[in-house]
Amino acid sequence: xxxxxxxxxxxxxxxxxxxxxxxxxxxxxxxxxxxxxxxxxxxxxxxxxxxxxxxxxxxxxxxxxxxxxxxxxxxxxxxxxxxxxxxxxxxxxxxxxxxxxxxxxxxxxxxxx
Amino acid sequence: xxxxxxxxxxxxxxxxxxxxxxxxxxxxxxxxxxxxxxxxxxxxxxxxxxxxxxxxxxxxxxxxxxxxxxxxxxxxxxxxxxxxxxxxxxxxxxxxxxxxxxxxxxxxxxxxx
Numbered sequence: 001x002x003x004x005x006x007x008x009x010x011x012x013x014x015x016x017x018x019x020x021x022x023x024x025x026x027x028x029x030x031x032x033x034x035x036x037x038x039x040x041x042x043x044x045x046x047x048x049x050x051x052x053x054x055x056x057x058x059x060x061x062x063x064x065x066x067x068x069x070x071x072x073x074x075x076x077x078x079x080x081x082x083x084x085x086x087x088x089x090x091x092x093x094x095x096x097x098x099x100x101x102x103x104x105x106x107x108x109x110x111x112x113x
Numbered sequence: 114x115x116x117x118x119x120x121x122x123x124x125x126x127x128x129x130x131x132x133x134x135x136x137x138x139x140x141x142x143x144x145x146x147x148x149x150x151x152x153x154x155x156x157x158x159x160x161x162x163x164x165x166x167x168x169x170x171x172x173x174x175x176x177x178x179x180x181x182x183x184x185x186x187x188x189x190x191x192x193x194x195x196x197x198x199x200x201x202x203x204x205x206x207x208x209x210x211x212x213x214x215x216x217x218x219x220x221x222x223x224x225x226x
Contacts, residue, residue, distance in 0.1 A: 004155075009153070041219070041220075042219060042220075043117070043203055043205075043217030043218050043219050043220055044156070044203070044205075044215075044217045045217070046214055046215070046216075049214070090155060090156065092156075099144065099161055099163055099169070100158060100161075100171065100172075101146075101156075101158060101215070102158075102172075103148075103155035103156040103157070104155050105153055105154060105155040106155050
């Protein structure tokens with residue numbers, strides 16, 4: 001079975017600072033990888049995804065993530081944090097059918113003015 | 114275009130009671146999913162339906178049943194609710210060929226006392 005580990009359940013950054021949210025996965029085959037964002041009392045929204053091809057993927061709201069197979073990682077970054085980025089972020093991996101998703105436990109991002 | 118809708122938004126049940134959570138999507142998606150979200154555990158897949166007329170178990174199916182009523186609707190039933198089923202339930206859908214892009218509903222917050 002696949003699994004996803006998100007290091008740090010809570011991350012705080014200052015407005016304008018770099019955002020780095022860590023995600024590592026375990027999979028016997030190269031999986032599909034995703035980052036989702038959840039704002040309070042809402043469902044999840046897809047930020048970005050890696051399926052095949054370029055390992056650096058860009059998503060919405062200025063976020064990007066890099067797939068590093070050798071490190072089994074898919075860390076999420078944003079050069080400059082904005083107050084509106086405060087939310088819960090989930091890393092996820094799916095099997096190749098796309099039907100079974102495995103989510104990490106989430107990282108709550110706080111942006112300090 | 115409402116996307117994915119869920120009813121009810123909130124529900125309180127007593128142990129042993131039954132209820133059905135409703136989910137509908139208006140995006141003509143083939144695949145639909147039910148997840149539960151618990152603090153510190155991320156989202157876990159309960160059941161999914163890859164197409165109308167088919168359903169499959171996910172990671173945590175025990176205590177639940179599902180019905181794919183038609184292409185639009187996918188319901189989740191708790192026959193005899195238990196306190197361990199207190200959670201936030203999310204429905205999601207995705208298009209055929211793009212199963213990795215899941216669209217989530219706003220969630221149902223269920224408390225079992």
